[in-house]
Amino acid sequence: MPQMRLFRGHILNPIAEDRYTLHVDGGIVVDGSGTMLEVGEYHEVKQQYPSATVVDYSDRLILPGFIDTHIHLPQYGMIALHGKELLEWLKTYIFPAERAFTPEVADTLCPLFFRSLLSHGVTTAAIYCSVQKDSTHVAFEWAEKTGIRAIIGKVMMDQNAPDVLLENTSESLQASEDVCRTWHGAANGRLLYAFTPRFAPTCSRALMRAVSDLAGQYGAYIQTHLAEHPAELQWVRELFPETQSYTDVYFRAGLLGPKTMLAHAIYVSSDERRLLTETGTCVSHCPTSNLFLKSGLMPLRELMDIGLRIGLGSDVGGGPTLSPFEIMRSAIYVHTARRFLPDFRGGDISPATALYMATLGGAKALGLDDTIGSLDRGKEADFIIVNPQRLSPFSTATGTELSSETLLSRMIFQGDDRIVERTYVRGDLCYDRRSCGKNEREI
Structure with missing residues (x-):
C-alpha cells in the first residue's frame, strides 16, 4: 500500500453554491487507499500526522478535480x-x-x-x-x-x-x-x-x-x-x-x-x-x-x-x-x-x-457528492494542482499573494489547461504536465 502523504498548498474548496474556503497554507492528508483523512491548516494537520510524507505544493493552488x-x-x-x-x-x-x-x-x-x-x-x-x-x-x-x-x-x-x-x-x-x-x-x-x-x-x-x-x-x-x-x-x-x-x-x-x-x-x-x-x-x-x-x-x-x-x-x-x-x-x-x-x-x-x-x-x-466534488475528510482524493503565477500580470508575482476573490476570478476568466500542472484521482497521480511521469516532489 502507498504510504500516507500530506499535500501542502493553497487549498481553495467549494462548500456551497456561493461559498468556498481558502487555506492559505493548507494541508490534505491522504491514506494509502486514496481517502482524505484530514483537510485544514498545514501546521495543525502536520501535528496530527507527523509521520506522513510531505508533498510540497506550497507555491501552488490545490482545487477539487x-x-x-x-x-x-x-x-x-x-x-x-x-x-x-x-x-x-x-x-x-x-x-x-x-x-x-x-x-x-x-x-x-x-x-x-x-x-x-x-x-x-x-x-x-x-x-x-x-x-x-x-x-x-x-x-x-x-x-x-x-x-x-x-x-x-x-x-x-x-x-x-x-x-x-x-x-x-x-x-x-x-x-x-x-x-x-x-x-x-x-x-x-x-x-x-x-x-x-x-x-x-x-x-x-x-x-x-x-x-x-x-x-x-x-x-x-x-x-x-x-x-x-x-x-x-x-x-x-x-x-x-x-x-x-x-x-x-x-x-x-x-x-x-x-x-x-x-x-x-x-x-x-x-x-x-x-x-x-x-x-x-x-x-x-x-x-x-x-x-x-x-x-x-x-x-x-x-x-x-x-x-x-x-x-x-x-x-x-x-x-x-x-x-x-x-x-x-x-x-x-x-x-x-x-x-x-x-x-x-x-x-x-x-x-x-x-x-x-x-x-x-x-x-x-451525479449523486456522488459524498465521495467527490470537494476537499473534505472522508472523501476520495480527486484534486488538481494549479500554478497561480500564470494568473498575475506581473512576472515577479507568485499568484498566491492575490486575494481569494481575485484569484478565483482570474482563474475562471483567464485560466486554461496550461495552468493545470498535475491531476490526482484517488490520490494517484494520473497526469503530470512537467515530467509526464509519476514522481512527486517529496521532502
Whole structure:
C-alpha cells in the first residue's frame, strides 16, 4: 500500500453554491487507499500526522478535480467544426464519426481523449460512446488504465437513425446490459455505467421503457438529451403527439429520476421544470456547445432557483473545447446575455457559483457528492494542482499573494489547461504536465 502523504498548498474548496474556503497554507492528508483523512491548516494537520510524507505544493493552488457531466467520446475528432446547427451537424459530421468508431479506432482515440481530459483537470466525466458494444468496452478499458473516474454508456438508437447505426431494439438492450454487467462498479467503484438512449427522436417508446427497467435493476445511470434546439422540439412533437411536452416523453417512459442526467434543457416550460424538480432529475448545462451550435441560451439561474441539481458539461464535439475554465466563464457570459432579454428573471452567476457547478455541484448532480466534488475528510482524493503565477500580470508575482476573490476570478476568466500542472484521482497521480511521469516532489 502507498504510504500516507500530506499535500501542502493553497487549498481553495467549494462548500456551497456561493461559498468556498481558502487555506492559505493548507494541508490534505491522504491514506494509502486514496481517502482524505484530514483537510485544514498545514501546521495543525502536520501535528496530527507527523509521520506522513510531505508533498510540497506550497507555491501552488490545490482545487477539487473538475467534473464534466456531458461529453461524447467518438466526437472528439470532430471538435470545433463550425457552421451547422444541431440536426444538420449530426447528419454531416457526427453520425459518420460514430460509424467509424470501431474498436481499432477507439483503441487509438481513447488514450488521447482521457489524457486530454486529465490535462484539463477533469477527474470525472459522464461519457457517451457510440452504438458499438465492443468499442464501448475499449473505452472502459482505457478509462481503467488512465485512472480517470468515468460514467460511460453505449449509445442506443432503434429508430430515425442512419442504417449503419440503427439497432434492433432487443439487441440494443442486450448489448447495453452486457456492457453494464461487465463494467458497472469496476475499479472499486471508479467506473460506472449509464444507459444511454441518445434522445427521444432516435428511441422507440419500447426502448425507453426497457431502459428504465434495466437502470433500476442494476442501479445504473441514465443519460440523454432534452430540449436542445427548436428544430429538435418540433421533431419530438411530431413523433410523440400524445405527450404534453418533450420532458413528458421521458416521464411516461419512466426515465426521469435522481440518477438521470439530461443535457441542455434550454427550452423547458414551467410544467416541465416542475416535472424535473419533482422527480429529482438532474441537468447538465453545456454553454459552449449551446453557443457553438447556435442552439440557445439556457435559463441557468432560473433552473437553479427552483432547486434543480445542475452540473457543467463540455458536450464535445458539439462544444469546441474540453476546458472547464472556458465552460465556467461561458456559463457566466450566457447568463449575462440573458439579462438583456425581456423575460429575464433571476440573480447573478458569480465565479464562485461557476466553480461550484464545475466541482461540488457536478458531484451532487451525479449523486456522488459524498465521495467527490470537494476537499473534505472522508472523501476520495480527486484534486488538481494549479500554478497561480500564470494568473498575475506581473512576472515577479507568485499568484498566491492575490486575494481569494481575485484569484478565483482570474482563474475562471483567464485560466486554461496550461495552468493545470498535475491531476490526482484517488490520490494517484494520473497526469503530470512537467515530467509526464509519476514522481512527486517529496521532502
